[in-house]
Amino acid sequence: MTSPGSSSASLDPGTRRMLLRFAPMIYGPTLLFGLGEGALLPLLPVIAAAQGASVAQAALIASVIVVARMIGNLPAGWIVTRIGERYTMAIAGVLALAGGFGILFAPNLAVLAVAVFGIGLCASAFGLARHAFMTTRVPLAYRARALSVLGGSFRLGMFVGPFVSAVLLTVFGGESATVWFFIAMLAALILLVLVGRDPEEELRSEGALPTDKRPRIEDDVADDTGESTTGSIPLPEERGVFRTMWQFRGVLARLGLTTATLSAVRQARVYLLPLWGVSLMLDAEAIALIVGITGALEFALFYTSGQVMDRWGRVWAAVPSMVLMGGAFAGLAFTHNLSGAIGWFIVAAVIVGIGNGVSSGILMTIGADVAPPDNPAPFLGSWRLLTDAGGAASPLLIAGVTALASLPVATAVIGAIGLFGAIGFWRFVPRYIPHPPQPKRR
Structure with a gap:
C-alpha cells in the first residue's frame, strides 16, 4: 500500500492514468503558456524602454498584464459559459497570438500597452477555462492532485522561461527572438487544444467515469447566506456572472477573501525577498541564487500539496502553508539589524x-470544491477575481507601508496577513468543504 507521503513515482495506476489523460489537453498547453509568458514578462520593461519609455512608464506597461488578468475574470466566466472551455482556450490563444505580434511590431508605447493588456485578458480567459474544465471533469478523489499538477506545470514554465529568454538573448542579441518564442509557444498551444481528444471521453470509454457528463444536483436551490454546507451549493439553472456573485456572497466573502490573503502573501514574496536582499546590500548574484533556491523548492513540492489535500483534506495544506509563510515573514521583520x-x-x-x-x-x-458543479465558470470568474485582487494589492501595500514606515514593518504586515489567513482557512475550509473521499486502491 502506498504511504501518504509517497512521491509521484508511486502513484496508483488510476491516478497516473487520470493525470496522463489531461496532459495533451490541459497540462501541455499550460506548460507552453507558462514557458512563453515566463520568457516574455522579464523583457517587457526592456521592450518598453526601447520604445522610449521612462522607467516609470516601463514599470506601468509591465504591470498592465497583472491588471488585465484581474479584470478579465468576470467576462471570461461569461464566455466560458456560452462557448465552452475548449473553444475559449483556443480563442484566447489566438487573440494572445495577435497580442504577441502587436508587441513585436508595436510602433509606439500606446500600441504596446494595448497588446500587453490584451495578452493579460487572454491569459485570464485561458486560465479560467482550464479551471472550469478540470472542475467538471476530474473526480473529487483526484481533484487536488490533478490541479496541483496543473499549477506545477505553469510553475515549471514560469521557472524555465526566463532561462530560455537569456539563451535567446545571448544567441540572437535582441528581444524580438523572445517575442517570437512566445508566439511559437502560443501556436503550439492552440494546436494542442484543438486537436487533442477530450480526456473525459477517453476515461469514460474505459469505464473510469460515469456516463453522465455532469454531476447530478438537487432540484432546489437556496441562496448562499453563509450557513454551513457540506460542499458546493447547487445551481441547476444557468445564471449570469453578477447573479452568481450574489448567490454565493457568503462563501465568496468568507472563504474567497481568505484565499485572497494567500494570493497576497504569495505575490509579496516576489517583491519582498529581492527587496530584503537589496536592503542587506547583497549583490545581484546572491539575491538571484537565494530567490532561485526558493523557486526550486516551490516547484519540487507541487505534487506533495495535491497528495496532502486529496488524502487528508484541504485544510492540512492551506493552514501549514500560511503558517510557514506568514511566520517566516513575521520573524524576518525582526532580523534586519542582527549580526x-x-x-x-x-x-x-x-x-x-x-x-x-x-x-x-x-x-x-478550493474554488473547484465550492463551485456549482453543473456551471462553474461564472462562479470561478468571481473566485479568481478575488484571488487576483489579493495578489495585485500586495505590491501596492508593500510600497505604501515601506514609504510610510520601513521595509521591516511592511514585512511584518505581510506576515500578519499570512497568519490571519491561516485562521481563516482553519475556520472556513471545514465549514464549506467536506473531507475528500479516498481513491480506491488497485
Whole structure:
C-alpha cells in the first residue's frame, strides 16, 4: 500500500492514468503558456524602454498584464459559459497570438500597452477555462492532485522561461527572438487544444467515469447566506456572472477573501525577498541564487500539496502553508539589524519556498470544491477575481507601508496577513468543504 507521503513515482495506476489523460489537453498547453509568458514578462520593461519609455512608464506597461488578468475574470466566466472551455482556450490563444505580434511590431508605447493588456485578458480567459474544465471533469478523489499538477506545470514554465529568454538573448542579441518564442509557444498551444481528444471521453470509454457528463444536483436551490454546507451549493439553472456573485456572497466573502490573503502573501514574496536582499546590500548574484533556491523548492513540492489535500483534506495544506509563510515573514521583520541577518534571510526564504510549495494548486482546488458543479465558470470568474485582487494589492501595500514606515514593518504586515489567513482557512475550509473521499486502491 502506498504511504501518504509517497512521491509521484508511486502513484496508483488510476491516478497516473487520470493525470496522463489531461496532459495533451490541459497540462501541455499550460506548460507552453507558462514557458512563453515566463520568457516574455522579464523583457517587457526592456521592450518598453526601447520604445522610449521612462522607467516609470516601463514599470506601468509591465504591470498592465497583472491588471488585465484581474479584470478579465468576470467576462471570461461569461464566455466560458456560452462557448465552452475548449473553444475559449483556443480563442484566447489566438487573440494572445495577435497580442504577441502587436508587441513585436508595436510602433509606439500606446500600441504596446494595448497588446500587453490584451495578452493579460487572454491569459485570464485561458486560465479560467482550464479551471472550469478540470472542475467538471476530474473526480473529487483526484481533484487536488490533478490541479496541483496543473499549477506545477505553469510553475515549471514560469521557472524555465526566463532561462530560455537569456539563451535567446545571448544567441540572437535582441528581444524580438523572445517575442517570437512566445508566439511559437502560443501556436503550439492552440494546436494542442484543438486537436487533442477530450480526456473525459477517453476515461469514460474505459469505464473510469460515469456516463453522465455532469454531476447530478438537487432540484432546489437556496441562496448562499453563509450557513454551513457540506460542499458546493447547487445551481441547476444557468445564471449570469453578477447573479452568481450574489448567490454565493457568503462563501465568496468568507472563504474567497481568505484565499485572497494567500494570493497576497504569495505575490509579496516576489517583491519582498529581492527587496530584503537589496536592503542587506547583497549583490545581484546572491539575491538571484537565494530567490532561485526558493523557486526550486516551490516547484519540487507541487505534487506533495495535491497528495496532502486529496488524502487528508484541504485544510492540512492551506493552514501549514500560511503558517510557514506568514511566520517566516513575521520573524524576518525582526532580523534586519542582527549580526546574522543574511543567515536569517536565507532561512526565511527557504521556509517561504516550502510554504508556497505545499500550497500548489490550492486556490484552484478550493474554488473547484465550492463551485456549482453543473456551471462553474461564472462562479470561478468571481473566485479568481478575488484571488487576483489579493495578489495585485500586495505590491501596492508593500510600497505604501515601506514609504510610510520601513521595509521591516511592511514585512511584518505581510506576515500578519499570512497568519490571519491561516485562521481563516482553519475556520472556513471545514465549514464549506467536506473531507475528500479516498481513491480506491488497485
